[in-house]
Amino acid sequence: MNIAIDGPAGAGKSTVAKAVASRLRYVYIDTGAMYRALAWAVLQAGISVEDEEAVAALLQHNRIRLERSGNEQRVFWNDTDVTGEIRTPEVSRYASIVASYGAVRSLMLILQRRMAEQGNVVMDGRDIGTHVLPDAEVKIFLTASIRERAKRRFAELMAQGHATTVEELEAEIAERDRRDSEREVAPLRQAADAVLVDTTGRSVEDVVDHILQICKRTGEEAK
Numbered sequence: 341m342n343i344a345i346d347g348p349a350g351a352g353k354s355t356v357a358k359a360v361a362s363r364l365r366y367v368y369i370d371t372g373a374m375y376r377a378l379a380w381a382v383l384q385a386g387i388s389v390e391d392e393e394a395v396a397a398l399l400q401h402n403r404i405r406l407e408r409s410g411n412e413q414r415v416f417w418n419d420t421d422v423t424g425e426i427r428t429p430e431v432s433r434y435a436s437i438v439a440s441y442g443a444v445r446s447l448m449l450i451l452q453r454r455m456a457e458q459g460n461v462v463m464d465g466r467d468i469g470t471h472v473l474p475d476a477e478v479k480i481f482l483t484a485s486i487r488e489r490a491k492r493r494f495a496e497l498m499a500q501g502h503a504t505t506v507e508e509l510e511a512e513i514a515e516r517d518r519r520d521s522e523r524e525v526a527p528l529r530q531a532a533d534a535v536l537v538d539t540t541g542r543s544v545e546d547v548v549d550h551i552l553q554i555c556k557r558t559g560e561e562a563k
Contacts, residue, residue, distance in 0.1 A: 341562075342461050342475075343555065344468035347368050347482035348528060349516050350489030351431075352539045352547065356482060357464035359548045362411065364462070364555070369406060369455050371465035371472070372435070373415045373443035373535040374448060375407035376426035377404050389437050396443035404451065429502060429512075436516050438465070466520055478558050479534035480551055488540045489513050 343366070345357045354370055361368035364500050378399050380387075387394045405416040414421045425431070431493035438444055445467075452472050456463060465472065469479035484492075490509040497504055530536060535554055 341555070341559065342463070342478035342545070343478045343480070343551075344457055344473045344475055344476035344534075345462065345464040345480045345482060345529075345551075346466060346469050346528070346530070346534065347464075347480075348445045348466075348489070348520065349436075349513055350493050351482040351484045352492070353464040353482050355544055356539070356547050356551065357410075358413070359461045359544060360505075360551050361462040363548065363552060364460075364553075367455075367458075368408070369461055369463040370413055370415075370449070371452055371463060371468065372414070373406065373426060374404050374451070374508050375444075376440045377415050377417050377422055377432050378444065379406070379431045379438050380422050380426045382434055382438060383430065385487065385495055390435050392443055392523045394407075395438050395441060396447060399444060399447050402552050404463040421490040427496075427500065427502065429497065436519055438492075440519060440523040440525070445525050466528040467526035469534050470529060471526040474531075477562070478551075479531050481534040481536050484511055484530060484534065484540045484549075486510055486517075538545065 342425055343360065345353050347353050354372065358368050382389050382400065385398060386551055387398065400419045402420050406417065415420055415426060449472060456473055463473060469476060487510065490506045490513055491511050494504065494506045537547060537550060
């Protein structure tokens with residue numbers, strides 16, 4: 341089966357999706373990392389993030405590649421490993437902007453569906469269950485309180501040496517939620533047939549076990 345995991349920034353999608361894929365021995369596809377890679381490339385190229393045509397052209401004439409390395413996923417822009425470069429606050433802000441462009445999402449849609457063609461994938465993002473993989477057998481919508489998401493992001497950025505505050509991150513996350521939910525193309529929303537999972541105050545292991553139980557029930561019902 342294919343598993344779609346959607347949700348707002350900081351809900352724990354990547355961590356949970358990666359763990360679910362590992363437990364099931366499925367392929368993990370982090371679509372957020374693809375938009376981050378493009379955002380990184382926009383910064384490197386020095387083009388305006390407001391120029392949708394130029395951003396889309398940059399994506400069309402270059403290549404994003406995801407590779408598994410042990411238990412980690414590496415992200416490549418052409419032949420450059422950008423895994424560690426795409427997690428900065430600046431790239432996060434740019435990623436939210438480039439992800440709002442219809443031309444960019446159309447190109448990404450082709451790439452993402454091609455990656456999922458073989459089946460047995462866990463794909464996470466903002467519009468996987470509603471737009472990218474609407475026929476996925478299991479759809480999960482992960483959420484958490486803004487405060488919880490800000491605290492998680494704060495811990496991550498502090499570990500990387502970036503100075504910020506939880507309050508600043510709360511404001512940034514709230515704005516990103518608004519932008520993702522209100523964009524015209526493939527907005528962030530829960531698919532009608534997705535299972536809502538609130539991760540506030542829950543461990544990764546608990547959430548992963550919950551999702552695996554959903555997958556098990558779905559597989560049994562399909563027999």
